[in-house]
Amino acid sequence: MNKSRVEAVSDGVFAIAITLLVLTISAPDSSKYGDLGHQLANRWPALAAYVVSFAVIGIMWFNHHSIFAHFERVDRPFFFLNLVLLMTVAFLPYPTGILGEALRAGRGQRTAAVFYSITMTINGFAWTALWLYASSRRRLLNASFPEGQRRSATIAFSSGAFVYVLTIGVAVLSAYACLAFHAALAVYYALDPLSRRANAANPGRSR
Amino acid sequence: MNKSRVEAVSDGVFAIAITLLVLTISAPDSSKYGDLGHQLANRWPALAAYVVSFAVIGIMWFNHHSIFAHFERVDRPFFFLNLVLLMTVAFLPYPTGILGEALRAGRGQRTAAVFYSITMTINGFAWTALWLYASSRRRLLNASFPEGQRRSATIAFSSGAFVYVLTIGVAVLSAYACLAFHAALAVYYALDPLSRRANAANPGRSR
């Protein structure tokens, strides 16, 4: 399996997961459409969870491309590590729906936020594993990827995974703070320091 | 991320959202299949909402391609603006289902139509933002895109977004009139004056 195939396969899962998210917002109770406005207003936390997860997957998608641009090739273990990463992405609609519903219902919020954060933490570790596998001894890296970048990226990926562990703690304190934290992390990754710096070093490649 | 990648990613979301729409039509009550004909006949407004949203997404898809043909390249802020646009597309099945159900049930129609129109309005503003970002100071435009077209397209996109604000007002008056209005807007955009004129000016490019 060549690299562009793995990218196409990953794109497919990202695109489907991001679009399926809409199915996680619970439909209003059809026997109470007389009160539809109230029911929809009630659902704002589910919409917020939707928007955060949409942003999370969209930004992850972008960074997936940025990072793949630095790989020369892929191999079989890489495919399976990437598959684990894709599983956490494809799974995200499930905790998103539960978090939205818990916030709407006003019950089980912390449990739901912990569950959401655990999913994101596993996702974070999958990213770290993918990077460590691909970059250690420059296994799959482009020759042009700067060695200094490699070390700083390794630190960034490793610490990033532990930041997600932190979100589990925040979830225990407050589900809303936890959701806001995930939104902030998404914005942080949208700025994507790794790919920016690497692009600066190697502008032609990762465009 | 290069332009063709962003197009492929967008195509994926458009294709999935347009096909997921079918899940928004409420299934007949399975305990009353003796009366299935009546139940299906009852659902014609849900089918109408389905057809309108299908047309809306399909035509948007077409115009997304037409407009991308005028871009030389894409950049990071453009990717995120496009992501916001895709979010409104991916979200559309939710208000479509609610509008169809409200029209069928004969309750909550105006609320549902307002909700649908708000979604379409946000979508309209996302289009405007995408165009303004890409075209201002010809940031991402092809060199061959005529300067006169740029100005008229900017006027068309800006006024287009405000027409969607109008649909919110129509929704308050009548949900059926609102649905008809959205259908009419879809037909208008199917004729796509921008891409026609631009194609006339630049026939080889946007084919």
Added chain:
Amino acid sequence: MNKSRVEAVSDGVFAIAITLLVLTISAPDSSKYGDLGHQLANRWPALAAYVVSFAVIGIMWFNHHSIFAHFERVDRPFFFLNLVLLMTVAFLPYPTGILGEALRAGRGQRTAAVFYSITMTINGFAWTALWLYASSRRRLLNASFPEGQRRSATIAFSSGAFVYVLTIGVAVLSAYACLAFHAALAVYYALDPLSRRANAANPGRSR
């Protein structure tokens, strides 16, 4: 929009619709899992409807490719006729689910079969319209497509649409006979006389 883009877009809708079909099979009642074997056995007509619709979409997909191979280019009206065709494909999971549920419940079968057949008839007419638009005065046809083939294909497409009207009549008589008829039509189109003959005339092109 160029031809390969329209093909990719169509592929997307075919792939999603065919895979979404599985969601139309009603889940067993989770409060009666003690009797799961009976519940699953009960669902054989839903499985049969699933298999028939899967075959219908899969074979349509194949023929979509075969026919597109004879087109030199596509244009805007063609895109919208193709969009109507895709809408009938994307919609098919809905009547499939209803037919399967009606056959399982033993109520509303004829209504469900008529509804399914009407969907397939609209699909048949969409195919005819697509072909007539593309082939009349050889508008979009390859120069190498034989003129004699064009006439016989036009006859085949036009009569094909009316065969689907027939299935509505069969549905009134028996839902099972109707489902079998649709299965037989799928097999007939799998043999695809048009593309076979055209391939014989023009073997290099449509491979």
Added chain:
Amino acid sequence: MNKSRVEAVSDGVFAIAITLLVLTISAPDSSKYGDLGHQLANRWPALAAYVVSFAVIGIMWFNHHSIFAHFERVDRPFFFLNLVLLMTVAFLPYPTGILGEALRAGRGQRTAAVFYSITMTINGFAWTALWLYASSRRRLLNASFPEGQRRSATIAFSSGAFVYVLTIGVAVLSAYACLAFHAALAVYYALDPLSRRANAANPGRSR
């Protein structure tokens, strides 16, 4: 239809089926969110079934590519055999959901495991049929595929199908053992002896 088209089509179905799997995990009862932690803990067998099916489809996807790399071309019967294979993949979310729910509810587990194993067995026979059709008299094989490999692959595919028959027997004994067996088979196919050996013989091609 050329080979890369069939691969793209297959990729689409694999990507959608693997991502749809998440919809098979039953949502917690929204009236009991006070007890959400217990409800989620209760669902671990549904999560296990999800992970196994995700791995099964992901690995099948990989091997689909590996095997296709050995084919010179595809033809019409091959397309339809591949369509049958894709149907068993697209169908897998249905028995996965039932197995997860049966294990969670503690009722109907064996029936559910038998149903899951029957689906996998049909899938196994579809693989065998695909291989036998493509390889017998080297119909679609690359000239460079070694003849010795062809014979051993035929033995592997044929015996593989019968191993899946075995899983039906295991399902009768224990649903959990059956799920573990399917997980073990997925790991076995991840090691993919056929493609490894063939790659060794023909390293440039199947990369």
